Amino acid sequence: MLFETQIIAHEAVAEGTHEVTLKRPPDFAFKAGQYTQIMVPELTKADPKGRSRLFSIASSPEDHEYLQVVFRDSGSGFKETLINMPVGSSVQVEQAAGSFILPQKLARPQVFVAGGVGIAPFMSYLCQKIPDIWEHPITLIYGNQSPESAAYLHELRQMSKEQKRFSLNDIYKRPTPGLFLKLAEKYKDAVWRVVGPPGMVATTVNGLQLGGISSGKIITESFEGY
Ligand SMILES: Cc1cc2nc3c(=O)[nH]c(=O)nc-3n(C[C@H](O)[C@H](O)[C@H](O)COP(=O)(O)OP(=O)(O)OC[C@H]3O[C@@H](n4cnc5c(N)ncnc54)[C@H](O)[C@@H]3O)c2cc1C
Known part of the structure; x- marks a missing residue:
């Protein structure tokens, strides 16, 4: 429609x-x-x-x-x-489509991984006023070439000051499987949601799986076309 x-x-x-x-x-x-x-x-x-x-x-x-x-x-x-x-x-x-949506109730800590404008669906999640979203810790790993090219960085920094369960880890280097292998260890109980260009999503998933995160705990949205 x-x-x-x-x-x-x-x-x-x-x-x-x-x-x-x-x-x-x-x-x-x-x-x-x-x-x-x-x-x-x-x-x-x-x-x-x-x-x-x-x-x-x-x-x-x-x-x-x-x-x-x-x-x-x-x-x-x-x-x-x-x-x-x-x-x-x-x-x-x-008409809107897609299944990259949050469950009604979050049962575990969440790690959101955004590559560049892959931040879009996470902004939609995070700007909702429902308090339930903050029942478990949420970590956003946000990768860009530089702070200047990171959309909504100011808002996200502000949010990380206001919401004690939200932390922002902004990174300015090319993602490698090694980086996510290490992060997998740190957040091994979390559900991982990964969004960005297909190459970035593949690299991230590769690193997480090498780090022992099962595929059932990794949810992705690839911005095909980039
Ligand atoms: C589920 C889903 C959600 C998505 N959400 C987003 C989103 O929120 N934001 C977003 O940005 N994208 C999103 N995308 C991808 C989006 O649909 C486009 O494919 C993407 O933005 C690239 O479009 P484009 O018009 O830049 O490049 P395309 O024309 O599709 O070409 C690909 C690349 O070629 C180069 N190129 C093309 N034409 C020129 C030209 N004339 N001059 C110089 N270089 C050129 C550019 O580098 C470009 O990135 C999503 C995709 C999917 C499947």
Whole structure:
């Protein structure tokens, strides 16, 4: 099902990283962790992959007024078109989909691993006001090339000061299986949720499995296309 909506705002949220805020259609239901497809009416720069892309929703389902997505500005025709569409322009969004959602009740500590804009579904999780989410410790391992290219870093640092069960481990080096092998030992009882480009997800899962984390405790979302 497709919904017609409008762009409310554009914002550069980190170096080379763009956030688009859309008006949330009244009947657009989603759970934190799901994604949508955004379709522009026409491309102003040619794109062999066409006029739509999938994006995880970065805003909270509790925000009924708007939907936010975040992406690296790669220079692709689709993204150039979307970035340059003025506020008020119409786009279409597809009904939300995906199973990268949290269970009703968390039974264990959680480790979230985000590579770059893989932070999007975690922002949607973390911005919910439900207190239950904080019943167990949550650690966010957030990898970027530099602090300047890490979207929402300020908000996440603030959250780690305010929520005693939330800790942020921001890292600025290429992920290796060795890094996650060590982290697996530190958080061996946790459920691991890993999001980012396919190569980063594969490296992380490889390291966790070498570190003894069973595949049943690793949940992934690969941003295919990067
Ligand atoms: C479930 C799911 C959720 C996703 N969620 C997100 C999300 O929240 N955020 C997000 O950013 N992505 C997300 N993706 C991936 C997204 O759908 C795109 O595939 C991705 O953003 C790359 O799109 P693109 O338009 O940049 O590159 P594409 O056009 O698909 O090309 C791939 C790469 O080629 C290069 N390239 C392409 N065209 C040009 C050009 N004209 N000039 C220079 N270089 C070029 C770029 O490096 C680009 O990254 C998700 C994917 C899935 C499956």
